[in-house]
Amino acid sequence: MAPATQAPAESGEAPGAGEAPNPAAAAGLHGFTGDELHGLLADMLLYRRFEEKAEEAYAIGKIGGFCHLHIGQEGLAAGAIKPLGADDLVVTAYREHTQAIAKGITPRAVMAELYGRVDGCSGGRGGSMHLFDTALGFYGGHGIVGGQIPLGAGLAWAIRYRGGDQICVCFMGDAAVNQGAFLESLNMSAVWQLPVIYVVENNGYGMGTAFSRVSVTEMEARSGAYGIPAHTVDGQDVLETYRFFEGLAERVRGGAGPQFVNAITYRFRGHSMSDPVSGTYRSKEEVEARVQGQDPITILRDRLMEAGLLTQEELEALDAEARAASEDAADFADASPLPDPSTLYDHVYAEINPNGRLFLDGRPGAPGSGTTAGSRVVGGQAGGARG
Amino acid sequence: MAPATQAPAESGEAPGAGEAPNPAAAAGLHGFTGDELHGLLADMLLYRRFEEKAEEAYAIGKIGGFCHLHIGQEGLAAGAIKPLGADDLVVTAYREHTQAIAKGITPRAVMAELYGRVDGCSGGRGGSMHLFDTALGFYGGHGIVGGQIPLGAGLAWAIRYRGGDQICVCFMGDAAVNQGAFLESLNMSAVWQLPVIYVVENNGYGMGTAFSRVSVTEMEARSGAYGIPAHTVDGQDVLETYRFFEGLAERVRGGAGPQFVNAITYRFRGHSMSDPVSGTYRSKEEVEARVQGQDPITILRDRLMEAGLLTQEELEALDAEARAASEDAADFADASPLPDPSTLYDHVYAEINPNGRLFLDGRPGAPGSGTTAGSRVVGGQAGGARG
Amino acid sequence: MAEITYREALNAAMCQEMDRDDSVFLLGEEVAEYDGAYKVSRGMLARYGDRRVVDSPISELGFAGLCVGAAMAGLRPICEFMTFNFSILALDQVINSAAKMLYMTNGQVPIPMVFRGPTGAALQLSAQHSQACETYYVHAPGVKLVTPATPADAKGLLAAAIRDDDPVAVMEGELLYNVRGEVPDEEYVIPLGVAEVKRPGDDVSIVTHGKMVHVALQAARALEREEIEAEVLDLRSLRPLDVDAVLKTVAKTNRVVYLEEGWPFAGVGAQIVSLIQDEAFDELDAPVLRVTQADVPMPYAKNLEQLAKPGVKAVVEACRKVLYLEAGTS
Amino acid sequence: MAEITYREALNAAMCQEMDRDDSVFLLGEEVAEYDGAYKVSRGMLARYGDRRVVDSPISELGFAGLCVGAAMAGLRPICEFMTFNFSILALDQVINSAAKMLYMTNGQVPIPMVFRGPTGAALQLSAQHSQACETYYVHAPGVKLVTPATPADAKGLLAAAIRDDDPVAVMEGELLYNVRGEVPDEEYVIPLGVAEVKRPGDDVSIVTHGKMVHVALQAARALEREEIEAEVLDLRSLRPLDVDAVLKTVAKTNRVVYLEEGWPFAGVGAQIVSLIQDEAFDELDAPVLRVTQADVPMPYAKNLEQLAKPGVKAVVEACRKVLYLEAGTS
Numbered sequence A, B: 001m002a003p004a005t006q007a008p009a010e011s012g013e014a015p016g017a018g019e020a021p022n023p024a025a026a027a028g029l030h031g032f033t034g035d036e037l038h039g040l041l042a043d044m045l046l047y048r049r050f051e052e053k054a055e056e057a058y059a060i061g062k063i064g065g066f067c068h069l070h071i072g073q074e075g076l077a078a079g080a081i082k083p084l085g086a087d088d089l090v091v092t093a094y095r096e097h098t099q100a101i102a103k104g105i106t107p108r109a110v111m112a113e114l115y116g117r118v119d120g121c122s123g124g125r126g127g128s129m130h131l132f133d134t135a136l137g138f139y140g141g142h143g144i145v146g147g148q149i150p151l152g153a154g155l156a157w158a159i160r161y162r163g164g165d166q167i168c169v170c171f172m173g174d175a176a177v178n179q180g181a182f183l184e185s186l187n188m189s190a191v192w193q194l195p196v197i198y199v200v201e202n203n204g205y206g207m208g209t210a211f212s213r214v215s216v217t218e219m220e221a222r223s224g225a226y227g228i229p230a231h232t233v234d235g236q237d238v239l240e241t242y243r244f245f246e247g248l249a250e251r252v253r254g255g256a257g258p259q260f261v262n263a264i265t266y267r268f269r270g271h272s273m274s275d276p277v278s279g280t281y282r283s284k285e286e287v288e289a290r291v292q293g294q295d296p297i298t299i300l301r302d303r304l305m306e307a308g309l310l311t312q313e314e315l316e317a318l319d320a321e322a323r324a325a326s327e328d329a330a331d332f333a334d335a336s337p338l339p340d341p342s343t344l345y346d347h348v349y350a351e352i353n354p355n356g357r358l359f360l361d362g363r364p365g366a367p368g369s370g371t372t373a374g375s376r377v378v379g380g381q382a383g384g385a386r387g
Numbered sequence C, D: 001m002a003e004i005t006y007r008e009a010l011n012a013a014m015c016q017e018m019d020r021d022d023s024v025f026l027l028g029e030e031v032a033e034y035d036g037a038y039k040v041s042r043g044m045l046a047r048y049g050d051r052r053v054v055d056s057p058i059s060e061l062g063f064a065g066l067c068v069g070a071a072m073a074g075l076r077p078i079c080e081f082m083t084f085n086f087s088i089l090a091l092d093q094v095i096n097s098a099a100k101m102l103y104m105t106n107g108q109v110p111i112p113m114v115f116r117g118p119t120g121a122a123l124q125l126s127a128q129h130s131q132a133c134e135t136y137y138v139h140a141p142g143v144k145l146v147t148p149a150t151p152a153d154a155k156g157l158l159a160a161a162i163r164d165d166d167p168v169a170v171m172e173g174e175l176l177y178n179v180r181g182e183v184p185d186e187e188y189v190i191p192l193g194v195a196e197v198k199r200p201g202d203d204v205s206i207v208t209h210g211k212m213v214h215v216a217l218q219a220a221r222a223l224e225r226e227e228i229e230a231e232v233l234d235l236r237s238l239r240p241l242d243v244d245a246v247l248k249t250v251a252k253t254n255r256v257v258y259l260e261e262g263w264p265f266a267g268v269g270a271q272i273v274s275l276i277q278d279e280a281f282d283e284l285d286a287p288v289l290r291v292t293q294a295d296v297p298m299p300y301a302k303n304l305e306q307l308a309k310p311g312v313k314a315v316v317e318a319c320r321k322v323l324y325l326e327a328g329t330s
């Protein structure tokens, strides 16, 4: 079993602490220092424990709506985002809890958003699918499959327009490449040589549909039509992924133009909370094999232990921290208040024009509805509660 | 100068009739019989004279709205459509006058449609951009760039669904490949192995924008992403084009799956009647060079004459026929009545449900608006004329 | 007559029509192997095979257009949108191809197809997944639109929509799929354009459609306790629109509230108000009031979402107001 | 003050704003090298270079979304649609990204951009090129919409739209581009949400927007010959909506006709009728009449197109009807 479902302590084959570093294994460590390696492991453990906590919270109704877990794909959150600069931009789809944390949003702010509370990173208005913190370069969190792809091109456009040296990383799922927006965005990115990396988190399925059922070509074939180089990386190997994105980001920063990355990964949970882990579209065996052999956390853990760079005690300590941070996030979220009902109409418009009416429901609470002697139209619990 | 602007009689270098056939030239004739060759020349002359006539009619206000001429691209109308069976399906964009004639719609019915008269192939309701005759397998005539691409996939879907052995040919302009619908349609066509040939009439420009300005790749690169074979053909060489499509159509009929054809051609006129032939986006020199050297009619004419298969007299006779047919079409169109005002609400719905109101304008003429004691809403000259 | 869910009723309608007409097929995301994202097509792949029950890529514009093309050739596609929110991507094919085709072709090319799926909000799905899309489908002539509220209506209206020779949008509701109700076992259709009084009453009319019918009925029950008899008129079909039924209830109660799930500006209710004031101006004892979603994108937070949605209390209040049981604010 | 065309006024507004703010840029099909399909951006490429005046591929969804993304990063894109007909392809980015972004992000991400281009019919462009798109842009909260009818309004409203911190759709008219009028040379803006009485009158109010203002003025002149003084109120801005101005003209004449270019069902006029009957019920001496496009796709044939379009005669007739100068039919 993977850490996801077991206490690391139980992991049998971990070599005892203090063993001599194994040179063969060291080769697989891509020159990271021990601290860096522990840091990446800690990051992924946090992502995993955080989402397990979210899963619990969802089960008891603390979180509502759609909730898409990234569990199994954490190698990409850490490997693709950690190499980026603080002012680089990330835009993505709705399976983005761990990506948000990787870009610097606190577990508290993310969990509070899942709970729909004021201290959430989107003030409780966005929820699981719409996490944002633009001060940290995290541009969401979008729910329409493929909808973030043109947005990513636009963010990169703005960087180029201002002559900045940041880059934009735009994540999407494998199924999103069948949206027309993919063609239009990649083509414009190529024509205008935008500093953007399009990353497909290729977990093999769009909901219940295997990519091979909706494409006759491999993912790598999808970007050549626009002259955009395609790369493939093993998203379950966080160290390889990190080094790969580190290098690619610098190339794009240096003017290499748009890039397309096919990152191979796997979703360990159902598509969303309502979807069983395995069933009609993928077998129990398939899922178990991946969970056994392809868990990015287990892979790194074992590699570090083999190399003698991680002891059982250290692992347990890191895992305990991750659990504690997740608990803390949940407690924080639970304590955070619901948005004030009086804010219902806030942030629909950035500019409430002094003239005219912007809100036509004529409810008592609606700004501007008072420009005339009170509309007689009423609606919503609001009207009811206040009328 | 090309026949477009000159009487073939003036063409100097045409060898006298009855000369011995030139074997070298014969090689370029792809094994067509003399009658077939004369037939193709006659077809293209008709297309040319027909549109020159439309040009005149537009200038004097007989034709309104947008009018996109195919002049210069006739080799594709004849070469891609004539090899098709009567029950094969063609769907295309708005530059489709000659394609409609090639598929069998009479010049009279097409010209009457341009004139907006009842005898038009769309009853005068569609106009230049919306020519239809489904009995002849011509499915229009669509004005939204790229809008016909999914429709073409759908027509092919219906063929496959019914187990028929027809194919669908879906034309588009070079600029249309930058529409998301292109990706979505080609991908579905590949996944479902639909019997469809997507043909790009690559005249190098989308309105005033050269393809090279909105794509970093060559046209051939655009279909590989979906595993659809790309072919290139010289659309100005009607004989080569004909043989190519003849062969490709049979392959698709035989189950070869969707195909993508980059047909190289050139637009001799402006984008539409309001656009000058040359100007900001293409030089006078460029246009003249193409008109001189790349006119599909001149190319076939000269080849036939070189091969001694066409005399000056024969050419003049064919051209006279083409002119006569175009004149006849214009006279017919002119004599055809405008649609009856009482038909304004016809064909909005195929089924006027016995219950409820379908038309909400409440005008006197609107069906169903009488289900209640006459709406008080009025509108349009109609209401005015009748009220 | 058996009690089944709204979901099962839709499934029954599709099977009923697919059994009688081979030209009917179902295409959409997850409709086949997954039995539908909301399990509406459960068992249909096994029953009809992958020729007629087809999983599509996530290409709304493309597969909607493909279905329109298939309809041009005479097939009768049922195009399922996982939700109508996503159909905004396909709107060009709905409006510029499906709605306008018959007219542009002078009657040559009917588009006998169905666009179906859930519209409007469920629970905490946030702004991009909670939109009521009626206005986008009812504005352009050439498309018809029905909004079944009960299992019996779902089966009868979907069957009628599939048989109709025009493009018909059938807007369902995620929150309706589990609603149970009596549904005739035998084959039947409910003709388009026929509204239904879901509850008779003499004092005030609550006119509505779709999911909101249930909110209206709850409001009517609440009003009953105050001895106010509200009539609940379910339009069922927005185009064709049963104008006679609307005028009849206006004439009966002289006081009307229009309840809808969507936004107010150019909403369905605006059209109904326009119709009533135009054709029954003198019958009204009070202006028609509208109860709509708050004029804001749907928020995620539970309490804000509840505030944003049109609810029973608001309907009750609106009914009191048109009855002048509460001082109006103007 | 010089007399210039509507086209030149739009150009002047864009130049005025691009001169004062480097974050403003223009992107769309044919806007640069071709000077715009309707020559609205004439000379702007030469003046601002291809960094700020950009020709896009024919990818409406993509380039509209790219502009939204650029606005997320704080730029102020002017996204030109060659016509709004084509923007239906981009509607997902307009509604699901531009309109909802600020709300979903709790105010973090304003979208200060403009969507502009011609809406509605020109002459014989047929069904797919003649649609009035106001309803699609006004229904969802989060977008603003203005519809300038004169050169002076075009310059002032477009400038205000560019400066506004929200997404603003500026709907122009192909048939308006050559209209000439007096336009102040100096820098100015016309605030959003302020309607204008284009012609005062005491007997009947013709409320309208955009291109139809000119039809309304012609109708008013025709009515003048019968000694009927019609007031023409140009809303200019549909969202924000100048409700006070509407109620003022209702109070003044007590008789209203709403004239619009688009279709009736859930049209702008439906909302105005709903608003008036709701907030000025007792001021009305007659029901508000609506004059709209016939409820059919736009036909190509000249005579049918003329019939389908709302015209002067229909407006005159509607005005007579609300004045009961002609027997109403009900």
Ligand SMILES: Cc1ncc(C[n+]2csc(CCOP(=O)(O)OP(=O)(O)O)c2C)c(N)n1
Pocket: A095, A143, A144, A145, A146, A172, A173, A174, A175, A176, A201, A203, A205, A206, A207, A271, C029, C058, C060, C082, C086, C089
């Ligand atoms: C345009 C659109 N169509 C359909 C949906 C419903 N939907 C949500 S996620 C999803 C599958 C996407 O799969 P993929 O892109 O591979 O991402 P993953 O869920 O695997 O991370 C679908 C169909 C949607 N949100 N948007």
Ligand SMILES: Cc1ncc(C[n+]2csc(CCOP(=O)(O)OP(=O)(O)O)c2C)c(N)n1
Pocket: B095, B143, B144, B145, B146, B172, B173, B174, B175, B176, B201, B203, B205, B206, B207, B271, D029, D058, D060, D082, D086, D089
């Ligand atoms: C979606 C859409 N965007 C823009 C237009 C306006 N438009 C009409 S034709 C055209 C150029 C198309 O060029 P291409 O596809 O190469 O065809 P060609 O005109 O060269 O035959 C444009 C931009 C349109 N009709 N539809």
Ligand SMILES: [Mg+2]
Pocket: A173, A174, A175, A201, A202, A203, A204, A205, A206, A207
């Ligand atoms: Mg996936």
Ligand SMILES: [Mg+2]
Pocket: B173, B174, B175, B201, B202, B203, B204, B205, B206, B207
């Ligand atoms: Mg072209």
